[in-house]
Every structure is written in C-alpha cells, then in structure tokens.
Amino acid sequence: MTPPIIAIEKISKRFGGTRALHEVSFDVLPGELHAICGENGAGKSTLMKILSGVITDYEGELRIDGQTARFSGTRDAESVGISIIHQELNLVEQLSIAANIFLGRELRWGGVFCDDRAMEVAATELLKSLDCDIPPSRLAGSLRVGDQQLIEIAKALSLNSRILVMDEPTSALTEAEVERLYRVIAKLRSKGTTILYISHKMDEVFHLSDRITVLRDGQFIATRNAKETNAGEITKLMVGRDIESLDLGPRSSRGKKVLEVRNLSLEWPGHARGYRLKDISLELYQGEVLGIAGLMGAGRTELLECLFGASSLPPTGEIILDGVPIMPRHPSQAKRAGLALVTEDRKRLGVFNSMNVGQNISMCSLHEAAAGPLLSSSRERRLSDSMVSKLRIKTAGLTPPIGSLSGGNQQKCIVGRWLLTHPKVLLLDDPTRGVDVGAKAELYRIIRGLCSEGIAVIVTSSELPEILTLSDRIMVLNEGRQSALFTREEATQSKIIQAAT
C-alpha cells in the first residue's frame, strides 16, 4: 500500500464551549480525490482550516508525507504544497485578476516595483491551462462567482500545490460552471494533484471521488471506497440515525387558513435571471408546517424575507394574512400583523452579543414589559423566564451573556423572542443550522408543539431529512420558481431532489 500523503491523527478542536472536532483520524492517499462528507456543523470546514494553516491551535497531529507538520499560518501550508479554495472566496475585488493570483507574492523588478506585465503574462498562462480566457487585467470584483473560483484555483496552481482543498465549491455555481469545474478537476488529477473535496451533495461526491470520509458532530465516522458504497449508506452515516423515525407524536389537525400568498415575485436587477423569486403562490393553515426545500440560492431565504418585509427591494404580488391583504415594507409592520422570522444567519442577524440572555429574549416584546415608556425589570424578567422554562433553554439564569450559550440554546432564545410577540405565523429560516443533534430533536418537538397551539409555521432547511420530518406539506423552489408541492405522504428525498435540480 502506498504511504499516505496526509495523515490526520487524533485532531481535536474546541471553540469556546462547543466541540468542533474530537479525535479525528484518517489518511489521504497521494493522487486520490477524497471527499469529506457531513452535515452542517459536522466539523468539515474546521478540519480543512487546520489542514491549510488557517487554524493554528489544535490538539493532535498532522503529518504530510510522513513528516509532522505544525503550520503557523497559510504560508507554511502553501510551502508544503497545500492550498484551499474556501467556500467564501477570498479575493480583493478592487484588484485585477493577475494581482489577486500573485497577492502577497508579487513578481517584482528592482526589488520594489510590481511587475504587472510579467504577472499578467503568467496569469494568462495559468488561466489558459484552466480553459478560461478572461483577460487577467479585469477586476476580480467584476467576475461571476464561478469565474472568481477559477481565479482561486489558478492561484493554487501558481503555488504549485500538490494538495488542493475545495470547500463546497459548487454551492454557488450554475450548471455550466459546475461542468467546467469538473473538467478542471479532471485535469488537475491527471497531473497527480491530490484533492480533498468537501460537500454534502451526494451526486457530486459519487461522480468525483475515489474515497469518502464521513464526519458527524466533530467525530470521524467512517471512510469508504466510493465504488463499494452508495448514497443511501453515506447519508445514513452522515445523519447517524434514521431521522424519519424520530417520533414527534401525533400531528395536530389543520385549522383555518391563515396566510395566502399570490404571485409573489422579487426582481434581481443586474442578474441574468432577472428575478430572485417568480410567481410564488402558497397557502398556510393553522397548526400546519409548510416546508420549503431547495438548493442554496433557490430563493428560500428571499421568500421568507419578502413575507417579513425585510427584502431590500419591494416584492410584487399579494400577501393575505387572516383575510387582510398586507404587504409589509418593514419588519415592524410584519411583526404587528402577526408574523415572526427566525433568521438563518443567527450570528449576524439574530443575537445581540453585547446583551444578556434575558435581554435577547425580551427584545421584540419590550412594550409588553413596559408601563408607559418605562421598562419594568420584573415584568421583563417574567417574560424572559417564561420562555426559558417553556423552551427548556439551558442557561444559568437570565444574566449570562448570550454568547456563553450553545448554538442550540441561542436559537431557542431567538425562537422564544418571537413567541413572546404571539405570532400567527412563524417563519423559520434553516432553524437548526449550526445546532447539535440533541438540540435539533428538541427544536423539532418545540416546532410541533407550537403547531398544536394553533401557530402556522413555514420552515426552510438545507437538510432534506429535516424538511421531511417536520413538514405537513413541502414546497420545492428551483432558481426562484416554485417547482413542486408535495404532501407529506407523497414526498420522498429523491422526488424533492429531482424537483430542486
């Protein structure tokens, strides 16, 4: 057997209170395409950041070509031939393509001056090897995401990288761009480049990889040869349980119609498609969960934002809540009408880091905690406490900073924040993102419990099992259009994937 090019031995990493990786060990063989699979929060990205020198303090050992490697920065990793293409691309948009490729290692003349000509010539050469004929003097910011990604790959090539890490590279690409990426990958492999490919898309993983390693909750689960396994097994390993069998008790019966959306559209100026959402119509009943499935960029978040009056452009169409047409242009109007939105990006759009647990929970219902304009701290405490006990939030009281709670408990605080506004419709945008498995199941129970109280719920998720577990009906979005609507009985993973792609 050939000796491994990368050996990962018992690597662990914690972020504050959360365990991102726990004693992960596996090998990568030279020249193979090794896929790393796992759900969101499984630790894939953390591991790759360690491998590429972005994260420098961790426990355990990393060996490259049998030599122990301890990178103190990305430069160290690059010098042994490891490059990473991050999910969020790292380009300086104001600089040219050539300048980006050679950023930090500029070709010079006379020791101080940038040799733009030489860099452009070299960049043209690199891009040509990737079947890409964009002039290297163009600004990186003017390129489409797919092309920007190629620039990153060109940069990796210019470093003579032997090992290339790609973190969910297709998440923002069009089909044609994905095809091109596949061709580029084939070319790199023919040159003997070892590729670590992170993804949770099964079709991609099986199309490309030699071996597949599954991580779950920061732990190594298994490595399989792609030829000897199938998507079903890998999915099962990723999820770690038969999520469909998660018993959430009997479903509540459907009540009267609360929300109706007719022909909702949202423009997308400056984009080839021209719209983010097109002619979306839906109905929602009391006590019901409507799941919204779709790939990244299909318009799930945009749809919820439109309903909540939080889209940057005004949508067109009709939104009817309890028989009354509303078209909120600000979240405050939506809130008053009886809508609530738990956002996808909890860190950026949800929590108030400078505030404590109690203040985070009471944020949307302060008027209820006030006598006239003055806040009553006892009333505020009572409100927040009621949510801590109702949602079983694990916290040492209301005064610890919100950041000291685990992701799942932070999410519960935000759900609690909105429940205090007594919403008729609760919009949950990927509510279990970055939440560990235990807390996920609890959130599912909470959502179902709310339904039995007569609240109508719309939930989106990047994880199909989640949508299937939670939803009474499932709407599938595909590039901003509604491509299918299934009842719970009809829906299967494969039907949804078919409608989404």
Place this chain on the structure above:
Amino acid sequence: MNNDSPSLLGRLWSSVEFKLILSWLLVVIATMVLDSNHTYWNASADSAQIVLRQTVLLGFFALGSAIIVISGGIDLSSGSVIAMSATVFGSLMIVLDPEGFKAGHVYTTAVILSIAGTLLVGAMVGTLHAWLITSVGLPPFVATLATLVGLRSFSRGLTPTLTGGKSQIDFPDDNLRNALKDVNTITILFIVFALALWFLMSRTVTGRHLQAMGGNEQASKLSGIRTDRLKWLAYVIGAVSASIVGIIFFADQGSAKPDIMARGYELNAIAASVIGGCSLQGGIGTIPGTILGCLFLRTIIDAVQKIVGAGADVFEGMIVGIVVVVAVTFSQRGTGKLIGKRYFSDEIGWSVIPTLGLLSGLAYLLFFGKREWYAPYQAILVGLIVIGALAVRAVLESRTNSSSRV
C-alpha cells in the same frame, strides 16, 4: 457554560464606573501631594467649582455624543454645532431685539425665543445628519465630517452680516450673561439633562432599542425595530446637547468667535465617552460612565495645570491622548492579560521604543522645564531610562517565547 454569575463585589470591581472613581480619587490625592501650592487642600471649594464647570460644559455634549456612539454611530460635528449655536443665539437676539441688544438689556421674551430658536436649529442639524445617514446612505463619519467643516464656515459667514462686518458677536446683556454662566444654574440644568438621558437609556424601551441598534443594526431591524427613527432621535439629541453648550459657552466666554470657538471639542466629547466605557463599535456604554469619563478627564487636565502651573493648557491635548490610550487599553482587556501581553517583541515593537523614550524626555522637559532645579541632562536621562526599561522588557518578552501569545 462558564461561571458567569460573579458576586456583587466582583461585578462592581470590574465595572468601568468603579475603576474610574478609583482612578479619579488617585488623581485628586496625587494632586494634593504634588501641587506645590496645595490648591486642592487650601481652596477646595474654588477648585471644585472650576472642575465642576468644565465637567458640566463637556458633559452636556459628551452625553449627546455618547448616545450616538452607543447607538452605533459617531458625531464629529459637535464643536462646530457649538460655535454655530452661539452664533445663532447671538444673531437671533440681534434680530428679535436690536435696540435692547445695543443698549445691553435684551427683553426676556426675545431671550426665550432666541434660546428656543437655537435649540430648534440644533434639532434641525440633527435631522440633517439623520437624513444624510439613513436616506442618502452616507456613513455617519462622512455625514458629520461634512457638517463639522460646513457649519463652522456657515457661522463665520453669518456673523458679519448681522454685526455689520465684525467677525464676532459680543454678549449683549451682563445680567443675562451672569445668569447663564452661573455654575449652580448650569449644574442643576446638567443634572436634570443627565437624569433624563440616564432614564432614557437605562429604563425605557427606546433606550434599549438604541443599545440594540448599536450592537447589531441588522438584527434590530429584523426584530421589527424602526432603526431609522432611532437614528434620528440619537442625532437630534447629539446636536441639541451641543446647542445647549453653545448658548452657555457664549455667555461663559462673553463673545462668540465662530472661527475658533469650541474647535476640536467634538474629539474631547468622543474621548470622554470612550474613557467612560462606550465602545466605538456601538452597543456598549452608559450615561453614568460617560459623566465619570468627563469628570476624570477634566480633573486630570486641571490637576496637571495645578502641578505644572501657568501655560499648562498647552498640555490638554497630550493628556487627552494619553488618557484615551490607557483607558481604552484597560477596558478592552483585563489587567492580567495586559501584563502578559507582548508589546515589544517584533519589528514594530522594537522600533517604537525610541519614540516612547523621546516622548517621555520631551514630556519631562515640558512639565518641569520652568522649575529652578531643572537641568537639560534630567530630560535626557528620563528618556534614556525609559528606553532602557522598555528594552529590558522587550528582551524578557522574547525570552518567554510564544507561551503567552494573544
């Protein structure tokens, strides 16, 4: 979960307010000892009054500034708004009661209308800021930078057209002047103002929303908070508080010279709020902290004046600079981390050592240059000692290697 419920004493100890009170006491005691005239001891009432007046004058617009900073913005215009308000106040009196203005007895009605008008103009400036920021979409820094330069120039243009060509407006009415600059009056006014703002920030829904907006504007908007209106409120409070100072300052100085009046004061206001624990990132800060920040800043400036003697107003900027650096460094990290941190172990660290030595020597020269026991070698020696001490520290830091890298 960490143990996040420290004792009352522990919380008190770690609060900015408590640290400021302690440092303030230290400064006062040090001044009592070091000041050769022992002014704080012999004439405590007079000294207190001087510091109080300075603190109150700074406090008014520093509180306004603090509210803007806490809500996530910044106001660079307060110095110019002060100058403009003094000019507008004077101009309104000239327009409303030209006879009285010349005779030195302005009608009370005219005075009240002029004050109301000035405050209204302040509110209008605040509204302009809010509009530039929310509707035009300028960063607060740019919007208030524009009014910082623009409003002063506007006041300079306004003054000669109303005074018949003069570049300043003299305060017309001595009785009025004494009433407006009376330390008891302005202190009571300030207490009322500060209490109102303290109530707003700590006890009302609006105050909580302002703080939330400063901490996370996007999340606030998505929580159904009308962030645009809150910004309007913050900038109006900021500008009106500067207008109040403009009126008092006009009386205090006896004349409004729009070209030099209150120049650079906006930075003192921001410095005071930062010393008082406000974060320029927004979301963090309190009204009592800011008041203590003002008190501390004005006391330390006064103390240096007492110690150094005449001509010490030159040092004001230097003191503000040092205090801001030290205060912010301390509030950003705990004391323990401060000591363990590596300051001088890399190229930048090494190259700053001569700068710090030179600064110390010069500071010594400026502080004690006029004393009879002063000799040039002392300043040089001080500089060399500082360089030596820092060099030792640098060597020690590089010995401990990467053990305590932050």
